[in-house]
Amino acid sequence: xxxxxxxxxxxxxxxxxxxxxxxxxxxxxxxxxxxxxxxxxxxxxxxxxxxxxxxxxxxxxxxxxxxxxxxxxxxxxxxxxxxxxxxxxxxxxxxxxxxxxxxxxxxxxxxxxxxxxxxxxxxxxxxxxxxxxxxxxxxxxxxxxxxxxxxxxxxxxxxxxxxxxxxxxxxxxxxxxxxxxxxxxxxxxxxxxxxxxxxxxxxxxxxxxxxxxxxxxxxxxxxxxxxxxxxxxxxxxxxxxxxxxxxxxxxxxxxxxxxxxxxxxxxxxxxxxxxxxxxxxxxxxxxxxxxxxxxxxxxxxxxxxxxxxxxxxxxxxxxxxxxxxxxxxxxxxxxxxxxxxxxxxxxxxxxxxxxxxxxxxxxxxxxxxxxxxxxxxxxxxxxxxxxx
Amino acid sequence: xxxxxxxxxxxxxxxxxxxxxxxxxxxxxxxxxxxxxxxxxxxxxxxxxxxxxxxxxxxxxxxxxxxxxxxxxxxxxxxxxxxxxxxxxxxxxxxxxxxxxxxxxxxxxxxxxxxxxxxxxxxxxxxxxxxxxxxxxxxxxxxxxxxxxxxxxxxxxxxxxxxxxxxxxxxxxxxxxxxxxxxxxxxxxxxxxxxxxxxxxx
Numbered sequence: 001x002x003x004x005x006x007x008x009x010x011x012x013x014x015x016x017x018x019x020x021x022x023x024x025x026x027x028x029x030x031x032x033x034x035x036x037x038x039x040x041x042x043x044x045x046x047x048x049x050x051x052x053x054x055x056x057x058x059x060x061x062x063x064x065x066x067x068x069x070x071x072x073x074x075x076x077x078x079x080x081x082x083x084x085x086x087x088x089x090x091x092x093x094x095x096x097x098x099x100x101x102x103x104x105x106x107x108x109x110x111x112x113x114x115x116x117x118x119x120x121x122x123x124x125x126x127x128x129x130x131x132x133x134x135x136x137x138x139x140x141x142x143x144x145x146x147x148x149x150x151x152x153x154x155x156x157x158x159x160x161x162x163x164x165x166x167x168x169x170x171x172x173x174x175x176x177x178x179x180x181x182x183x184x185x186x187x188x189x190x191x192x193x194x195x196x197x198x199x200x201x202x203x204x205x206x207x208x209x210x211x212x213x214x215x216x217x218x219x220x221x222x223x224x225x226x227x228x229x230x231x232x233x234x235x236x237x238x239x240x241x242x243x244x245x246x247x248x249x250x251x252x253x254x255x256x257x258x259x260x261x262x263x264x265x266x267x268x269x270x271x272x273x274x275x276x277x278x279x280x281x282x283x284x285x286x287x288x289x290x291x292x293x294x295x296x297x298x299x300x301x302x303x304x305x306x307x308x309x310x311x312x313x314x315x316x317x318x319x320x321x322x323x324x325x326x327x328x329x330x331x332x333x334x335x336x337x338x339x340x341x342x343x344x345x346x347x348x349x350x351x352x353x354x355x356x357x358x359x360x361x362x363x364x365x366x367x368x369x370x371x372x373x374x375x376x377x378x379x380x381x382x383x384x385x386x387x388x
Numbered sequence: 389x390x391x392x393x394x395x396x397x398x399x400x401x402x403x404x405x406x407x408x409x410x411x412x413x414x415x416x417x418x419x420x421x422x423x424x425x426x427x428x429x430x431x432x433x434x435x436x437x438x439x440x441x442x443x444x445x446x447x448x449x450x451x452x453x454x455x456x457x458x459x460x461x462x463x464x465x466x467x468x469x470x471x472x473x474x475x476x477x478x479x480x481x482x483x484x485x486x487x488x489x490x491x492x493x494x495x496x497x498x499x500x501x502x503x504x505x506x507x508x509x510x511x512x513x514x515x516x517x518x519x520x521x522x523x524x525x526x527x528x529x530x531x532x533x534x535x536x537x538x539x540x541x542x543x544x545x546x547x548x549x550x551x552x553x554x555x556x557x558x559x560x561x562x563x564x565x566x567x568x569x570x571x572x573x574x575x576x577x578x579x580x581x582x583x584x585x586x587x588x589x590x
Contacts, residue, residue, distance in 0.1 A: 007510075016537075018510030358473040363536060365473045365511045373507075377470050 001207055001288040002321050003042070005077040010069030011087075012037040017366045022353040023315045026335065027325045028381055029357030034364045035325040038355075039291040041074045042323065043210045045085040046289065048149045050156060059158035061145050065089065068362060083149065090146035090155055092137065098155045099140050100127055103167075111178050119177050126170040136166035210291045214278035215271070215298075221250045224281060232280050241276070241306060271298035276307055283314060289321045290314075296328040308334045312344050315351065329382045336374040345371075356381060390444055390452045391590065392475065394464045395485040398423055399553055401457045402566060403573045404485070410574065411583045412590070414453060420444060422456040441471075445478065461486050461496065468544065469503050476534060476542035483545040483589045487552035493518050493530055496546065500532075512536060518546065521588045526556045529585045545589035 007018045014034045019025075027035040044053060057064055065072045065087055072087040090098075104124065130136055143158040157163075164171070233248035235241075247254040252263040266274075275298055283290065296304050308331070314320045326332070333339060335348055354374045356367040374381065393404060401423045409416045422440045444454040458464045464484050468475070475482050486496060497518045504515055518530040527549045534542040549556050557576040559569050577583070 016512055018512070020510060358477075360473050360477050360536075360541065365508070365513065367470075367473075367507045368510060369507065376466065380470055 002079050002319075003076055003289065004079065005075075006038070006042060007073075007075040007077075008038065008041050009074075010066035010072040011041045011074055012064060012066065012072075013364065014038070014041070015066055015068060015363050017364060019355055019366055020353070020368060021321065021323070023321050023351035024311060024335075024348065025321075025323045025353045025355060026331065027323065027355045027357060028327075028332070030359075033357035033359055035357060036293060038357075039210065039293065039323055039325065041085070042076060042289070043208065043291055045074045045076045045083050045149065046208050047206065047210070048085065048147070048152065050147070050154050053147065054156050057158075058156075059143070059160050061156050061158045062089070062143050064145060086148040088146045088148070089141070090144055092141055094146065095140060095144050095155060095157075096131060096137065099144070099157055100124075100131065102155070102157065103127065107174060107178065116178065122177075123170065123174060126173055127167065130167045130170055133166060136163065139163050139166070207286055208289045208291070209282050209287055211279070211282055211295070212293045213297075214275035214282075214292070214295055216250070216266075216274050216278050216281065220278075220281055224250070228281065232277055235280060235310075239306065239309070241273075270300075272300050272303040275299055276303055276310065279307065279310055279314075283318065283320065285318070287318065287320055289323070291323045293325050294327060295324060296326060296331055301330045304328065304330045305334050305339060309340065309344060312340075312347055316347060332374065332378060332381055336371055336378055354381065390454075390478065390480055391483065392444070392454045392456065392480050393483045393485060394467060395455070395457045396460055396464065396487060397457055399559055399561070399569065400485055401455060402569050403553055403557065403577075404455050406570060406573050407577050407583065407586065408453070408455070411577050412586060418450050419453045419455060420451045422454065462499070465500050465503050468500075469507055472504075472508075472534065472542070479542070481543045481545065483547060483586075485547045486549075488548040488550050489552055490550070493528070493546065493548060496548070497532070500544075513541075515544075521545075522585055524581045524585060526550055526580070527582060527585050529588045531589075547585055547589060 002023075003021050005018065005020055007016075008014045009016050012034070013032065014037050017034075019038070027038060029035055040056075053061070070089070072085075074085040076083045104120075104127070107123065108120075139160060139162045140157060143160050143163065145156055147154050147156060229249060233245075236245055236248055242253070242255075244255045244257045245253060246256045246261070250266050252265050253269070255262050255264065275295065279290075279292075279295070295307055299307065311322055311324070315322060324331075332354075335352055336354075338345060340348070348371045352371045352374070354369040354371075356369060358365050358367070369377065369381075395401065395404060401421055405416075405419075405421060408414045408419060420440055420443055440454060440456065443449050444451050456467075458467055464486065468482055468484060488496065501515055504513075514535045516533040516535065518532055521529045521531055523529075527547060530546045530548070532544045532546065533540045534544065553559065554561065557573050559572055564572065
């Protein structure tokens with residue numbers, strides 16, 4: 001799976017742009033030029049999930065559609081197929097029955113008293129009553145989106161303060177008679193879709209990984225197999241990243257210097273090192289596209305260089321395509337100058353695409369530069385990063 | 389309106405200084421001249437260049453025209469394309485002063501558009517064809533419009549000597565001193581209609 005072209009129309013702050021990715025794509029530009037929006041557009045299109053979208057964008061779902069556009073469209077051209085995502089403001093006749101159905105389904109999904117027939121009848125009655133109010137209907141209409149991709153269509157609603165206020169009698173009733181708790185917990189549950197949507201929405205073997213933070217956490221560690229830990233150890237030794245390393249584990253790292261052995265807890269290691277490990281832990285044999293936001297955070301320039309090597313290695317050996325946003329001039333130095341070994345430079349000469357994003361009035365303009373052009377305009381690109 | 393003139397080399401700077409201040413009569417204190425060959429520190433050239441762009445953009449400094457020499461036609465194209473979005477954002481409408489060396493404008497236009505298309509292939513920007521605005525015996529001025537979704541967002545002006553500045557004025561490199569070059573270009577400016585060409589673009 002490789003992306004050959006991405007066209008984005010009216011997604012968040014991007015009115016219209018097209019990019020032609022290579023294997024390693026680095027997005028640069030000042031703040032609010034759409035770097036993250038491009039990653040999100042790719043992610044939402046290729047990993048379409050009602051759960052994911054609600055979790056990420058609630059309660060600002062309607063803002064996914066650009067303020068100057070009526071709809072939002074993302075077209076991702078892959079090697080063998082084209083995927084698209086179409087976001088629209090739904091028609092009123094579609095959303096009211098859908099809102100009602102989703103709300104009741106959500107309550108039922110987490111309800112401890114599913115057989116309370118009278119309770120459910122009363123719930124629907126209260127909901128119908130609330131939905132007779134124009135204020136509520138207008139707010140639902142404003143704050144919902146219709147999502148279409150292939151033959152999949154669904155609606156997502158933001159539970160704004162106004163909507164929650166308008167359905168308050170219903171929520172109070174549910175609290176008292178169905179949940180039987182004194183605090184109004186249901187609004188919290190509505191805004192936390194992980195309590196509502198079944199786990200099956202999360203794919204176990206994803207071809208796309210969106211990394212917003214390379215840091216390692218306990219949850220991530222608990223999912224790693226022994227072979228993955230061995231892979232990390234081999235990587236560290238092959239690259240000679242840590243001198244005298246004997247054994248790597250997320251508990252402790254064992255070092256041997258002459259005959260002296262000593263251990264250092266993983267938690268004592270620097271954030272840059274952990275970020276380096278963070279990328280390896282998040283890739284699998286199935287991973288084909290990785291989106292990373294500002295991977296250089298917490299990283300010393302030496303580790304940035306190592307991270308870029310790691311990215312190129314993965315790109316070559318596992319055929320992974322990368323989309324990376326950065327605000328760091330060291331990243332640009334490493335990829336465009338002769339700081340890396342010739343084999344990495346050769347690869348970047350063919351497979352590096354620097355996407356420079358700039359605002360022009362209400363528009364966002366993308367320039368695409370190869371490695372040679374990036375080197376020629378390195379200082380110009382760095383000026384963007386310095387914010388001039 | 390603030391403007392930028394990009395030219396090929398040092399002789400152009402001498403010519404433009406005389407033309408703009410004497411014949412076109414722009415107050416010299418409002419013009420920033422940047423000749424990269426006269427800069428001391430090559431290493432920091434980019435920073436010095438950016439300083440000049442900053443000075444032009446500044447609201448509290450008097451400058452409204454930056455005259456910047458590059459090292460050749462290709463470099464003029466590179467700088468214009470690289471800074472195109474920013475130039476349009478600032479409404480600077482750049483003027484490129486070039487020597488056509490006996491070629492038609494098509495050759496330069498093709499180079500410019502090729503670089504532009506390669507760089508902005510996904511930006512939905514287009515450049516219109518070169519439109520001739522005025523012609524005199526030794527030079528012409530053309531305009532090219534930059535459009536986004538059929539809306540003009542900027543204009544690039546190209547002023548081209550049909551041959552080259554040196555042949556037109558009689559300057560001989562490695563023979564005339566800068567002071568002599570000044571006298572020669574002034575003599576040419578007085579006896580030609582070149583100011584009309586520049587006034588079309590300015």
